[in-house]
Amino acid sequence: MAQLRPDDGRLLRGQKSRARILKAARSLFAERGFDDATLRAIAKRAGMGASSIYRHVQSKEELLMDQLADLQEEAWQRFREQDEREAPTQERVRAFLDVQHELLVENEDLTLIALRSMTRPGARVAKQVLSLNDRTVGLLMEILQMGRMQRRLAKKADVLEAARVIFHITQGVRISWANGLMTADACRDAIDTGVDMLFEGLTA
Amino acid sequence: MAQLRPDDGRLLRGQKSRARILKAARSLFAERGFDDATLRAIAKRAGMGASSIYRHVQSKEELLMDQLADLQEEAWQRFREQDEREAPTQERVRAFLDVQHELLVENEDLTLIALRSMTRPGARVAKQVLSLNDRTVGLLMEILQMGRMQRRLAKKADVLEAARVIFHITQGVRISWANGLMTADACRDAIDTGVDMLFEGLTA
């Protein structure tokens, strides 16, 4: 059989099921947290058996990654709404990171499970997260690139690597936050400090 | 009963068992990787039942953390052997990171599982990893602090935050490496690039 039409009844049913699953997962994750939200409970709330979930998803973690994608989209949108393209690069970077921070602080699991997922090389969910991260890095790179063209950054600055460094800083600091070593505010400050340091350099 | 003597027969037996467990775990992790090394298989090789392992360890991941501690100790020692305290700060940092890199490259699981462990706040293994990381950050800070006293670094440089940033860079890059996105050499280069950027700053 050739490939099926996009309005195929089976696909439509599947899409509805998938939507129910994701919705159920979101609410349960919010109520109990990722680790305490049983797949069976999610399935029950979605009105189906636990094993059926695997028709739509390859692992429990993928249920969260769906949210991460949304959150990231939201971060970009909020940033773009208030972004001033002529503002100093450092300020624009900080503005983006602040927006992102604000959203992530409300979803503690997200940061954590995304990181956890990346520790399973080969799994699909790992690729998904890496891909999402790449998009964030891409946006940061865009900002940096503009700064470089305006000659606000050093000529030889490698914007891609710089964007990655900034991203790594945010991730690393958030691990400390998630482990209760610092408050959300301290987390934001640490990120800002780190980024400032990167811009200004350590050397005397 | 008061506390028992250090040469108590029960403790001695336990220490031998613990040693056997760790040895078995190391060999199996090396052969199959962490996720494919079953606790039952480890126990079998150690000559005991799977549940007995939990007399000595609180989770499977702790079996790896033992190795991480050793590896870190080894990295410090190797670094100290060849360290020249009067060398430029940036070179000393790079020398340490290179040593560490060389060791970690041989143990792919280590970075990954350490990171995974940190995504379980509250678990003992998470605290262990955080504590080990703190020691690494401490060493980096030591190097930076000396650079600052020699007025090679900016006066206002926050050495602790700087050390943390460097550490985050290494961790972030290694995730990419472990996911097959870059070779071990590219990983080392990326770390070096990132650190250089931090020293020299992005701003024109």
Place this chain on the structure above:
DNA sequence: CCATAAACGCGAACAGCTTCGCATAGTTTC
């Protein structure tokens, strides 16, 4: 010697995610 206690060891059982084999519903081909 006997009671008590502590560390250890074990097999069974538990709980979670995931896989499997089979049944069902929807679609196309003839």
Place this chain on the structure above:
DNA sequence: GAAACTATGCGAAGCTGTTCGCGTTTATGG
């Protein structure tokens, strides 16, 4: 309309890390 094929759904089973209750070894105190 029958056959073939596909996406979906389901309950049972599998695998794994971990916990539990009980027995064993080793040491101490009376």
